Amino acid sequence: MWRAGLVLFVTLAGCSRSDAGSQTSTSTTNLTSAELSSSSVTFLEPDPLLTRRVESAIAADPLLSVNARNVDVSVDNGIVTLQGSVADKNFRRDVERAISEVPGVLATRNQIDVSMTRDTNDRESDDRIAFALQRSLTSLPSLRDGAELVSIEVVHGHVVLRGSTDSVEARERIKDLVAGTPGVNAITNEVTIRP
Numbered sequence: 001m002w003r004a005g006l007v008l009f010v011t012l013a014g015c016s017r018s019d020a021g022s023q024t025s026t027s028t029t030n031l032t033s034a035e036l037s038s039s040s041v042t043f044l045e046p047d048p049l050l051t052r053r054v055e056s057a058i059a060a061d062p063l064l065s066v067n068a069r070n071v072d073v074s075v076d077n078g079i080v081t082l083q084g085s086v087a088d089k090n091f092r093r094d095v096e097r098a099i100s101e102v103p104g105v106l107a108t109r110n111q112i113d114v115s116m117t118r119d120t121n122d123r124e125s126d127d128r129i130a131f132a133l134q135r136s137l138t139s140l141p142s143l144r145d146g147a148e149l150v151s152i153e154v155v156h157g158h159v160v161l162r163g164s165t166d167s168v169e170a171r172e173r174i175k176d177l178v179a180g181t182p183g184v185n186a187i188t189n190e191v192t193i194r195p
Contacts, residue, residue: 048139050104051075055132056180057098064098067091069125069157069183071112073132078106084128085113126154129183133159136177150174150191157185164192 054073059065068091071084080099086092092112099105119125133152150163159178165171171191178187 047075047078047104048136050078050080050102052136052140052177052180053102054080054099054105055182057102058095058182059180059184061094061098064091064094065182066157066185068095069122070119070128071095071182072128073182075105078104079109080105080107081109081111083111084124085115085118087114087116089114122156125157125183129157129159129181130154132181133178136181137174140177152178157183158188159184159186160188160190162190164194166194168193 051073054075058068058071058073067086067088068084071082071086074081074083082095082099086095092110092114095112096108096110099108130152133154137150150161150165153160153162159181161174161178165174171189171193174191175187175189178184
């Protein structure tokens, strides 16, 4: 069974997308707070809040969320670029329609391919989900400040959260972030609260 897993040091973490084609991808990289703001960290979005709003708009429709599990969202200056694949041309259109009402979106570049056979074992979509979660956890201060160590494992769209956080609120914010990520079809939250 193939498994995508990432260990995330929420205040000190990073990963490169160059592992996307490997059979298993577990990555831990220690970064200082100064390095998180450095331009050398390629997984940080120019506009992480708008990226999250766009991903949440897709995830708001459970059917669309699962069918768009292999769609990668990136945002730069209000322009959303969609890449990846869906199984039907209607889902391609529906993804674009779902984000058209998101405040701050100025334009959309829809580069989604239609392919019924791409990613049949979910490897690519699991990597995309894990990457989207890592990007969000490390680039959004409200989440980065709430937990020190959280591991995320993604298997066929099922996300398992493990580790610890300093408050119930941070634990719930992380769970909400996972729920608002396209392609996630189940969540097991084993994150504990530190005394």
